[in-house]
Amino acid sequence: MFNDIGALELVTIVVLGILIFGPDKLPKVVQDVSGVIRKIRAFSDSAKQDIRSELGPEFKDFEFEDLNPKTFIRKQLAENEDLQDIRSSFDLRKELNEVTDAVNSRETEAAPDLLKKPAAPAAERRTWSDADAT
Structure with a gap:
């Protein structure tokens, strides 16, 4: 359930618990929380068993x-x-x-085709006047 909690997170939770509840009440709060978690697990396990028994023997390994x-x-x-x-x-x-x-x-x-230099364009004869304009 808490496999992905690292040491730093655990220390942070303990320090916050001490700051919020105080060192006197902290053991009682931890006992209450662990009791609630135990009850939730027992409830879920019994619900799973009830579902498996209702499904029948075909689903016993479900x-x-x-x-x-x-x-x-x-x-x-x-x-x-x-x-x-x-x-x-x-x-x-x-x-x-x-x-x-x-x-x-x-x-x-x-x-090799890419490395070849392109052929030089043929020299075009340019005129000084526009042939269409005259």
Whole structure:
């Protein structure tokens, strides 16, 4: 539940608790909060057991964490044999290397054309007057 709380956050919570409740009342507040958390856990566990018993024996290994969309998709991808065959036959690194080699070979073929100097434009004969105006 509190796996992502670091030491600095924990120290900050303790200091704020001491400042807000005082050192005399802090142990009682911690006991009350831990009791509430225990009751919430017991309530959720009993609710899960009630749901599992109502669903029947087909869902005895049902986990509520599987309802998380990310977990559900990950589980379905891992269990589907057709997708595993496709995954094993497709090597992304190999495909990317082939594309990179193809692009690099095109660049080396086109590079000599790019390095050539363009031909000088033919010298045009310019007149001092406008032919259409006269």
